[in-house]
Amino acid sequence: MNEEQKNNKEKVVLFPGVVEKLVTKGMDALKGKNFSDAHSYFDQSLQIEPDHPQARFGLALSLIEQSRLEEAKEITEKMLKEDIGNYFDILQVHISLLVQLGQYNEVVVMLEGIMEEEKLPANLAESLYHLLHFSRQMVDGETKIEMDDEAKKPPNELLHMLNYGSPDKQWLAIQMLGKMPTHVFVDSIKEFLLNDENDPVLKSIILQLLKEKNVEEQMEVHKFGKKYKVNILNLEDVFHEKFGKNTLELVANKLESQNPSLYEAASQVWWHYLFALYPISPEPLNPSIWAAALHKTAVQLFGLEDDVLEIASEYNVDFDEMLSCADTIIKIEQEAFKS
CATH class of the missing domain: 1.10.472.10 (Cyclin-like)
Structure with a gap:
């Protein structure tokens, strides 16, 4: 590329609002569970405006949905360090990623430091205190947690999050339980599936996780006022x-x-x-x-x-x-x- 071509390229003016349109398309793709398309839209947005908060956050979310957790963690970690976007929204997702990746020491160090320095928003305080308590338990008993012991149960704090928390806390509890041995996951989610008050989408997520784990037993589900038995192996995606x-x-x-x-x-x-x-x-x-x-x-x-x-x-x-x-x-x- 000669100097004149380079100068012309630098003079190109993008259509007004192009980044916002790409970000909107990315968010719509996320909602529609088209995670690869969402990733592409957010990536295009960031090529034009590298520090766009929603595009960065959306890229992290699309990576999470594609099970690319380490890459997502790098993005949220950088956003927190550079103070890009809504700090506490990003913090919640970042902590969730650390928990899913089993990096409980980092959760404890980070949350203890934050709680010493500043007051948490009321809508996040309870959730983050739960995660801190859970991560401390995981750090203290990490060896036991990894053992495939038929009598083993998950921490009561995690079960409390699943059965009594808000939907976002319940989703997080499902993700964490899903990383435990299959029999622990199955035993833990039975009560949740039977409670008709619980979010039907979260129940669908649980059923798909059970299918991914090749669970052979029937599960009883209460959804939209109807109770029925589900043969997990026969479920269609x-x-x-x-x-x-x-x-x-x-x-x-x-x-x-x-x-x-x-x-x-x-x-x-x-x-x-x-x-x-x-x-x-x-x-x-x-x-x-x-x-x-x-x-x-x-x-x-x-x-x-x-x-x-x-x-x-x-x-x-x-x-x-x-x-x-x-x-x-x-x-x-x-x-x-x-x-």
């Missing part, structure tokens, strides 16, 4: 369900080329819904009705004014059935993702 894909194909035929943003919204809502419902199947098992309901729901979320009667006609489904399914999607979306 929710993100590869034929029914889910068939439904989205119908929506794609109507929206993907005509209105890509609307189709993307419908796709995200659909996988959110299926994951919350997992492993229950939507009723009725008619892809056309659910495709119409998704179309209607996406239009509603975008605040558009499409003719709902016409939507039902396009998919050749009963209008009232379409409305009923759309209402169910919205209801479960609000209930499952309110925290």
Whole structure:
């Protein structure tokens, strides 16, 4: 590259708001569980604006979802040192990463130092005190914790977090329990699965972890007012369900080329819904009705004014059935993702 080309390159002016648009796309991809796409959007954002707080934080979150915990930890650690972004939000994620990586000494040293120097926000204090107490227990009894002892139980503090904590604490407890021997994990989550008040999405996460661990026994689950037994080995990965894909194909035929943003919204809502419902199947098992309901729901979320009667006609489904399914999607979306 000659000097003139270099000068011209330096004079390139980016379209206004391009970084924010990339970050928004990254956050949408995260919500839609498209973690590779999210990683790409955040990475592009940081190439333009290396210190963008939300892009850095989003990149860390996308790495976590891809099980690249060490890389995520490096990002959050650097953000804390450079004071980029919301300190306490980043601290909570960083501590969570240290716990998941089993670096309990670092948790103890870091939290003890922070608690000596400054007052923690009320909404984080309890959670961080729990983690400090848990990490101290892990440091004090690390050798015992690694033993595959049939009588072994996790610390009571961790079980308390799982069964009585807020959803974010419960998620953290599930991640930590998931790193313990399978029989400990199975015994610890049974009560959680049976409590109908607990977050249905967290129950779905537990069921997928059980499947990954090849658990052979049946588990009893209470979700959306119904109690049923689940054969873990027979569970299908929710993100590869034929029914889910068939439904989205119908929506794609109507929206993907005509209105890509609307189709993307419908796709995200659909996988959110299926994951919350997992492993229950939507009723009725008619892809056309659910495709119409998704179309209607996406239009509603975008605040558009499409003719709902016409939507039902396009998919050749009963209008009232379409409305009923759309209402169910919205209801479960609000209930499952309110925290």
